[in-house]
Amino acid sequence: MRVNFTVNGRPQEADDVWEGESLLYVLRERLGLPGSKNACEQGECGSCTVRLDGVPVCSCLVAAGQAEGRDVVTVEGLADFAKQRAEGGCASGACGTTLQDAQQWKAKGTDSQTGEGTELSPIQQAFIDAGAVQCGFCTPGLLVASDELLERNPNPSDADIREALSGNLCRCTGYEKIMDAVRLAAARQSEEV
Amino acid sequence: MPTNGAPTKITQGSQTKGGIGESTLRPDGTLKVTGEFAYSSDMWHEDMLWGQILRSTVAHAEIVSIDISEALAMAGVYAVLTYDDLPTEVKNYGLEIQDTPVLAHGKVRHHGEPVALVAADHPETARRAAAKIKVDYRELPVITDEASATAPDAILVHENRDDHHAGHVPHPNIVHRQPIIRGNVEEARKRADVIVEGEYTFGMQDQAFLGPESGLAVPEEDGGVHLYVATQWLHSDLKQIAPVLGLPEEKVRMTLSGVGGAFGGREDLSMQIHACLLALRTGKPVKIVYNRFESFFGHVHRHPAKLYYEHGATKDGKLTHMKCKIVLDGGAYASASPAVVGNASSLSVGPYVVDDVDIEAIALYSNNPPCGAMRGFGAVQACFAYEAQMDKLAKKLGMDPVEFRQLNAMEQGTIMPTGQPVDSPAPVAELLRRVKAMPMPPERQWESSEGADVRQLPGGLSNTTHGENVVRGVGIAVGIKNVGFSEGFDDYSTAKVRMEVIGGEPVVTVHTAMAEVGQGGVTVHAQIARTELGVTQVTIHPADTQVGSAGSTSASRQTYVTGGAVKNTCELVREKVLEIGRRKFGSYHPAWATAELLLEGGKVVTDGGEVLGDLADVLEGEVVEIEEEWRHRPTEAFDLRTGQGNGHVQYSFAAHRAVVEVDTELGLVKVIELACAQDVGKALNPLSVVGQIQGGTTQGLGVAVMEEIIVDPKTAKVRNPSFTDYLIPTILDTPTIPVDVLELADDHAPYGLRGIGEAPTLSSTPAVLAAIRNATGLELNRTPVRPEHLTGTA
Structure with a gap:
């Protein structure tokens, strides 16, 4: 089909x-x-x-x-998705994504071999900065889930983060750095407001 | 000049940014967060086929017949292979003992053993074709434990053994036996005021790395094959693959793909040979990707174990003796069982001083799933048992369990049961002190004015308690792990380092075959190159077999050994660069000849800090490239009767304090906090060090309260091969993990570092168990603990 x-x-x-x-x-x-x-x-x-x-x-x-x-x-479009959302006049970032918005934006193509100079979304940058990436196999799913959490709840408590990410397994990190990354992205997001 | 374990110089006070000791960020981080990092299951090739493996549905059986005709006739199927299609006389492989058939021949020895291979143009076509292969099995009785393995009339899992352990084992169904005898237990027992005995059971744990076994084999024009794969040791794979394919090693090129975790589970081959066989047969690229169900059958697990311990102590709390027997179930094939036996026996006493010991460790051949390497490797099972013993002894003596441990803690200079002196810092008592001194999480939150968040209570959002029947417990444990390959193994690594000027900047390329499995070796290699060669720009070349072996990414060894190799090669490159500098500029400044010179911040400087010139000028028009092997101190085999020998390279220590809350009515456990103190020698990258400790700690937590592969004792079949039924800790199951890092240099190791990856996996489990015992008053001699063990309904 x-x-x-x-x-x-x-x-x-x-x-x-x-x-x-x-x-x-x-x-x-x-x-x-x-x-x-x-x-x-x-x-x-x-x-x-x-x-x-x-x-x-x-x-x-x-x-x-x-x-x-x-x-x-998908994770490949997450940076542009987040950028579009930020530019969309939703200052808190907590306004969710309407279906209409979701259908209006477009990700840029990337062809970098090294990823250098790639523009990242706040949550992607926070995962790198906090050491939340080891093998990285869980990372794409966690990024999409974390980004969605911060979209609807810009100041999550630790228990909120754990609940929101409880469907994403990670075998390398013990989750501590993932908690750090989400907290970091939330803090950076609230500083910008 | 390879340096055979000579103490290496510690570079002090590097001025180069991004060198060792800094928490530099992963060079692969951006690719991993954008989804562009190419893991082995992401490989794609024009015109590629999909490989599928047909696995045995029974654990032990003779194969009466295999009929592939219907599968072969299916549209879209390009090849169906069985044992009869193997191209050479070499039909087995194995890490140490070549006892594992590439495809079953006449017999299967465990549930899920590979029987036939299919290549097709769509994965679903391949799966359906595999399902159409008819295998007629005549089932045999199954060997599932020590009693059935060593019974007088026991059926032999492997007949006609001729491996190098066959001659000294008491029964052909025992892979390897390692006794360790030191002092005189019978005499020492007379001095004991208290004696504690215990029988412990350790469940079968799975590595559960998230990136499934996968790879792509591409046939090449010269008749060879190029394999892109996720593994822990490219060169070990190569040695096992090439003979089965009937190819010289140079015709099997291997490139490391992105590896989605490993934890020991990628030491053995999985789909490597199968993909190559299908690619060579069809002349097309073949991709194989296991799903999670198959992954549970596709790699070895952590050995389940039975451990029998006896300890004695005087009434003032000094250990008198220890006697133990450790029975590890190796399953159907040897894998790493002999080395796991060596670890279990030599580390069975734990980080304690006990002069009189009588130790025996064995690994069985059985029809259970094959077991081999997993993080902690034999030391994990022993730690679970000896730490339970320590608590029992302290209780019987009426002593504080931490003080009792500290009283018996080993230190630098202690002689191991193997006769080997511990010749670097062993801060066991200090780690216990630190972990005990950490602040405690608040108690009985549910009684506070805010009340409890139900998500933080046992049962969580199931809303099974608001504090009723919840009791708190605290437990402490400490462990000892060896670092590097032991028992006389030639455990070397190779590093190739190239230095040149590109665009006016000095640039270094580091090329090793080290498998980056997530641990951050690539980060550390770049840091070492910056520190040693004073550059900012370091490129990490992809790992492949075009450079010498880097050994395995296991045994907590890569930063030590391949890191050591990178450091050593960088030092050789530096000498060469300085030679060039002296030749070009020596006549301009006397310090070129007289001073000790360093490379820092892109410049050549004297040890007094005087700048002699830019590296870019020295290297202009020159390329320095050196490939060199590096070895740590040699080790010795353990004597087969007495277990004596300087078998280990280095030891690694961690201690944990677990705080748990248990709903005693429902048997639900919530781990509130799992604090760790660990000596790391020198933290080359502190962020990564803490990440390793937290990750290892969580795997120990998993096997304490949830993780176990359940094998039916009647059929030896695996009952829970999925993430639905085999549970690993989620972010809700995992508590905060505060980490206290101690850095006491080991003068024998590069930069004084200590391998760190495994130690935190050891003491985490017994600390959680001790905390649950503390909360419930139950004895709990098995791990993992399940609700029925706490409610008396087991």
């Missing part, structure tokens, strides 16, 4: 999709967007978390066909 949907603001078309393929598979193997990760492929680890019409979902549990006509944000 053919599936048409929007990924990071760009219309995408995937052909010859077998009906059993997940959104995760189509992103990774058909659209060249392997940033969303395949740690468990059973909805337990959160490494494949993307926004589907603004809602965080495990893309491994979404059939590709369910994405037809909808809007997907």
Whole structure:
């Protein structure tokens, strides 16, 4: 079958999709967007978390066909997504993303080999600065989930952070630096206001 | 000039930014947060096929027949391979003992053993084709524990063993046995006022790295193959892969892909040979990616263990003797079992002074899943048991458990049960003091005016308690881990360092085969190069087999050994650079010949701080490139009868204090805080050091309260191969982990550093167990602890 949907603001078309393929598979193997990760492929680890019409979902549990006509944000588009949101007049960053907004923005292409000079979203920068990245396999899903948390709750308590990220497994860090990263991003965000 | 374990000079007071001791950020950080970092499962190639492995559905059986015809006839299927398709006489592989079949031959020895391979144009086609292969099994009785393995009429897991342990083991179903005898336990026991015995069970833990086993094999025009893969040791893989493919090693090129964690689980081969076989057969690139279900079968686990301990002590609290037997279940294939036995036996006494010991450790062959390396490697199981013993002894003596430990703590100069003196700082008593002195988290929050946030109570959002039946407990534990490969292994690393001027700037390229698995070795290599060569710009070349071996990313060894190799090669490069400087500019300033010279901040300076010139000028028109091996101090094998020998390179120590709250009615445990104090010798990157300690601590927490692969004792089949049923700690299960880092230099090691990755995984588990015992008053001789063990409903 053919599936048409929007990924990071760009219309995408995937052909010859077998009906059993997940959104995760189509992103990774058909659209060249392997940033969303395949740690468990059973909805337990959160490494494949993307926004589907603004809602965080495990893309491994979404059939590709369910994405037809909808809007997907992956880690590859997170920096531009966050920038667009910040420029969208929502000073607190806590205004959520309406479906209309979600469909109006577009991620820039990146082709850097080293990532140098890449513009990052606040949460991405905070993950690097706080040492929240080790092997990095959980990172894309945690970034999408953390970004969504800070979008709706700019000043989360520790318990709020833990609750919001409880669907994302990390095996390397013991989560302490991830807590630090979310706190750091929240603090930087409130300084800007 | 390789330096065989000579004490290395410590560079003081580097003026170069981003050198050792700073918390520089990961060079791969940006790629990892933008989703552009290429992990092994992200590999893609035009025209590639997908490989799928058919695994045995039973644990122990003869294979009567395999029928691949239906699978082969499916549209989209390019190849189906079985044992009969293996191209050479070499059909087995293994880390130490080559006992593991690439594909099963006539027999399967554990649930999930690879039987056949499929390559197809879509992963689902490959899966469906694999399901159409008909394998007829004739089931055999299963060996599942020590009793069934060593029974007089026990069926042999491996017949006709000819490995180098076969001659000294008491039974062919025992992989390796290592006794350690020192002093006289019978005599020492007479001095004991109290004796404590215990029998402990340690469950089977999974590494549960998040990046699944995966890679891409690309056939090459010269008949060879290029394998992009996630592994812990490229050169070890290469040595095992090439003979099975019938290729010389130079025709098997290996490049490290992004590795999504490892923790020991990537020491053994997984999909490497299978992908290469399919690629060479079909002439097309072949990608294999395990899903989580398969990953539970696709790598070895931590050895489950039974541990029998006896300790004695005088009434004033001095240990008199220790006798123990540690039975590790190695499962169907040897993997790293012999080395795990060596660790378990030699570290079984813990970080304590005990002169009279009688120790025995064995690993079994069984039909359970194969077990091998996991973070902590034999020392973890022992620590769980000896720390429980310490608490029992302290209780029986009426002493404070920390004071009792401190009274018996080893220190620099202590002789290990192996006869090896501990010749660098061993601050065991100090670590216990520090961890005990840390401030305690507030108590009984639910009685405070704000009340409790239910998310911070046992049961969490299940809303099972608001403080009723919740009791607090505190436990402390300490452990000892060896660093580096032990027992006489030639544990070297290679580093190639290139220095040149690019765009007017001095630039260094560091090339090693070190597997970056997340630990941050690439960060540290760049820091070392900056410190030693005084440059800012350092490029880390991708790890591959075009440079000599860097050894394994395991045993807490990479910063020590490959870091040591990078340091050593940098020193050689520096000498060469200074030679060039003397040749070019020596006549302009006498200090070129007379002073000790350093490279700092892009300049050549004297040890007095006088600047002699710019590195860019010295290197103009020159390229200095050196590749060199480096070795730590040699070690010795343990004597097979007495266990005596200077077997270890270095020791690493950590202590934990766990604070838990237990809902005694429901048996639910909430770990409130898990504080750690660890000696790291020298923190080359403090941020990464703390990250390693917190990560290791959390894996220890996991096996204390939730993580266990359940194997059916009747069928030896794995019952919970998924993240739904095998639970690892989430961010809600994990408490705050305050870390106190001590830096006491080991003069034998580069920069005085100590390998740190594993020690925190040891003491974390017994500290949590001690805290739960403290809260509940229960004995709890097994880990992980489940609710039924706390409610008496087990």
